[in-house]
Amino acid sequence: MTDTLPDRLSVNPKSPYYNEALLLRGVGIRFKGEEKNNVEEYCISEGWIRVSAGKAVDRKGNPLTMLLKGPVEAWIKDEPAEG
Structure with a gap:
């Protein structure tokens, strides 16, 4: 599996940006x-x-969600995600 993350990713299975394989590996997000x-x-x-x-x-x-704007960094944790 590749270690590059997509530009956009969602945890909602109904979204076109959903990727179960990446979410199972664990994705870390750093915002500001x-x-x-x-x-x-x-x-x-x-x-x-x-x-x-x-x-x-x-x-x-x-x-319900809130949209926050600012610099975003994402990485693969390579650990099974909890939940």
Whole structure:
């Protein structure tokens, strides 16, 4: 398997940017120099992440998210992701 990450990745299986194989390997995200563990989606080239807004969900059961803009770094952890 390749060690290059896509420019955009999502944890939602309904998204066209979902990649189960990469998510199982574990993907680390650093946003503005701080490692984040609650990232739902990211885009490196556009410089944003989408994080869950607490435990709130919409009427379809999807988590509510906030879009945060800034420098994004991503790497493969090579450890099985928890959950």
